[in-house]
Amino acid sequence: MSAIDRALEANEYFSRTYELPPDLPDPQVAAVMCMDARIDPVRALGFRPGEAHIIRNAGGRLADAIRSLAISQTILGTREVMIVHHTRCGMMRYTDDEMRAMFRKARGAIADGIAFLPFRDLVQSVRDDLELYRQSPILRQDIPVRGFVYDVETGKLTEVN
């Protein structure tokens, strides 16, 4: 059975008892995190419905999140930002060049124009993305923007200073 068909079956059950909570708050925070299949941001960070925009991509990289964050803040009113990278991330396994070679081999596709945004040093990658945030003219610079490492084995967030 395909994973999508299983998800549709699960959604059928979910929707039978689902109710959108009334009087939802306006979202206050946007969290940028990895797409990793081991991470459940809502549970790990205890977000209640309506509280947080959750932006996810390979690595939790800011470069791919700028459009979404800009909308989250200026169109939809969030006023705090979390950038979260995590231990044992797939983005630490290969370099950009190694990834391009995998694309050439698997797809015959030339992926040389894509920055895959891998990293070697987890804490440094969070710092790099905090710095990239600070350089963006369209993102709010007058609100808290904090970086974290999430340990997939302990479920624990640690702030990067």
Add this chain to the structure above:
Amino acid sequence: MSAIDRALEANEYFSRTYELPPDLPDPQVAAVMCMDARIDPVRALGFRPGEAHIIRNAGGRLADAIRSLAISQTILGTREVMIVHHTRCGMMRYTDDEMRAMFRKARGAIADGIAFLPFRDLVQSVRDDLELYRQSPILRQDIPVRGFVYDVETGKLTEVN
């Protein structure tokens, strides 16, 4: 209290009882969805740990998800794709020009170089993103790629054909 400080407190509790399940499966599916604060993809689609990469951005737009999907498929081995947009999405409220005007007013920032990727027609936006997928040379064209609308009021997914 800031939303981030609340999340850290919630994470403290979460991590006390958290255990990474052993023998996780390899992720099979990647789901592209909106960052919307009312949506909990893990619960709504019944994903178990290890099963799905979840990519989220404003609107669930494919244009922002191509790097992540490419990595998900060719580096990490997923072999199904869901693209999910949803009812009452913030991306249906304004046009690109209206969003740019909001940026000029609020930030004094020139956001004219950014495509905010809003849409007016929910089903059409899913079809547009399925079509954009089909045009990408670095994404897998030999696997199921299916589009859906998620109703935030009923929690129900409906396939877009």
